[in-house]
Amino acid sequence: MAERETGGGPGRLLVAVYGIFALAAGARAAVQIATKFDEAPLAYVLSAFAAVVYVLATAALAIGGRASRRVAVAACSVELAGVLAVGTLSLADPAAFPDATVWSGYGRGYGFVPLVLPVAGLVWLWRTARTDRGRVVRPDGDG
């Protein structure tokens, strides 16, 4: 059975949103690090890290295939962990984050899309993976 590509159909939407976030986070991190790194080094390093994760997720989802799928799962997981950890820390200790990152306040500055995106990514990877396995019947049926 042909493997269902993660970059096709509805996956295109996901890749598009990921691409925009890769672009936004990358550009933002580049500007922050180039112009005012000393002001909030932790926040800017995190911005850059977030950008790398978004680029990886975008590429992995777009390319598809077994290896890319693993990379995509890892990237989405790291992203989810990151947005939860940084979101919590930024609310608990605002002094440590004098300037916002994509993940501050659970992605509040970006309409909470950074929080929704990794979940959507993981759900999509899981669903396409089930299709990959073919006719595996789950006891609770399939909608």
Next chain:
Amino acid sequence: MSNALSTVVIVVALLAVAFSAVTALRNRPMGWGDLAALGVLEVALIAQAVVGFVKLSGGGGPSETATFVGYLLAALVIPPAGAGWGVLERSRWGPGVIVVAGLAIAVMVVRMRQIWDGTGG
């Protein structure tokens, strides 16, 4: 940055979103209408970029010039990328991507206006 022009860009972007959303909901692949909407959007963005750079060179730009220029240039890339995708994905998800692209541009223009005026996060 021209407020009138940025309003035009936002309106054009949202019209493209609405048009492509209808295409997607009707379960059609991208058609000439979607493509034309993206074309008009790209022209509006180019006009905005030209006006933006002219105003920047005349001084009196925002304090975060680099960020502003980044937005100005990044926005130019998005409609062609959306169109390319619509050509590749011959299903409802082609116009679906155009919906995402148009929304992203509308948000970016709002951010550019905030940066120019020195307001907002």
